[in-house]
Amino acid sequence: MQTTYNSTITTILVSLFVYWACFSIAQVQAETCYIIVHAHNPEGVEIASIEGMEPYCVEIYDGDILIGYGAYSKETHNKPIPISPGNHTIKAKFNGMTIEQDVSIAGGTTQGLTITFNRVEINDLLNGSSQESVHGLRLWKFG
Numbered sequence: 001m002q003t004t005y006n007s008t009i010t011t012i013l014v015s016l017f018v019y020w021a022c023f024s025i026a027q028v029q030a031e032t033c034y035i036i037v038h039a040h041n042p043e044g045v046e047i048a049s050i051e052g053m054e055p056y057c058v059e060i061y062d063g064d065i066l067i068g069y070g071a072y073s074k075e076t077h078n079k080p081i082p083i084s085p086g087n088h089t090i091k092a093k094f095n096g097m098t099i100e101q102d103v104s105i106a107g108g109t110t111q112g113l114t115i116t117f118n119r120v121e122i123n124d125l126l127n128g129s130s131q132e133s134v135h136g137l138r139l140w141k142f143g
Contacts, residue, residue: 031107034080038114039070039092047094047117048072061091070094080110092117 039047039058047058047070058070062083070092071077085107091100092115099115 031085033083033085033105033107034110035083035088035090035103035105036078036080036110036112037068037070037090037092038112039094040114040116042116042119044116046071046077057094059093061093062088063091085109 037058037060041047057072059066060068060070060081067083068079068081069076071079083105085105087102087104089100089102090113091098094117097117099117101113101115103111103113105111
């Protein structure tokens with residue numbers, strides 16, 4: 001009799017645990033959201049990245065945390081990057097330039113973001129008329 005009682009209690013506890021685990025997983029899956037980032041040049045053409053090969057890649061950050069790279073092949077074009085729901089500052093870094101965009105992402109959704117990098121002309125940098133900030137570029141002016 002005691003064995004049957006213990007077996008029933010064990011079955012109930014295991015069933016409750018399985019139910020709780022399945023509910024928790026379903027809830028997390030429903031809350032997962034994604035962002036798809038496209039980085040374009042001024043002509044609207046996607047900048048092809050070489051993943052992890054700075055400065056030849058578009059690095060994508062959530063605040064100061066690297067979360068991915070720009071597309072570098074057909075397989076990575078439109079590749080969703082997992083991100084938590086809520087407000088984020090998405091940064092895209094390329095060729096010494098950083099562009100930031102604040103986004104609000106609802107749980108269970110995918111949001112696309114297109115960032116356009118402006119071209120910086122070397123003459124504008126030399127004479128100081130460019131509004132862009134290009135870090136790590138050393139220019140020498142003679143005369």
